[in-house]
Amino acid sequence: MSRYADYQDSGEIFCIVEGEPGAIDTAGLIEVGEGVSDETHYIDMSQSIFFARRRHAFDTSYSVNDLAVMFSDLPLGTLVRVQGNELVAEDGVAEIEFDVPGTYSIELTHFQYMDKILEVTVE
Structure with a gap:
């Protein structure tokens, strides 16, 4: 079973979807690893290939x-x-x-x- 992140234009993940490719529509989704969640990660869109990145700690x-x-x-x-x-x-x-x-x-x-x-x- 594969895991996919559904995300907003900003890169904020709003849900993780699990399923087999072909069984769900993966258009607009990014495949992510087991430890990725909307609470701990976001989608980094700063490069040509988008990927899940762990959220940073506030340094303020x-x-x-x-x-x-x-x-x-x-x-x-x-x-x-x-x-x-x-x-x-x-x-x-x-x-x-x-x-x-x-x-x-x-x-x-x-x-x-x-x-x-x-x-x-x-x-």
Whole structure:
């Protein structure tokens, strides 16, 4: 049995399909190995032959200034979630301002990176 990744134009995998060639329509799919999943991989489309690549770990820094958290060096298009709100880091930078001091969970997601949840305290 073969495994195939169905993916979006960005390279984000949205499902893995298993089946025998000829039994399923493999047009637009890429054959992938046993360990590939939508949670741990994406399709690298930077070369002429597309292939599954393991997601990277986020390597970003942030600073806290009073009630604000500033992220720098985020991959372009990173989705930043906090308290049900979302913003997209279009330029690699994201600033979040809070109204009340406390500890907040901030989630960073990007299809080429493993999701990361940070606990950040603002005062």
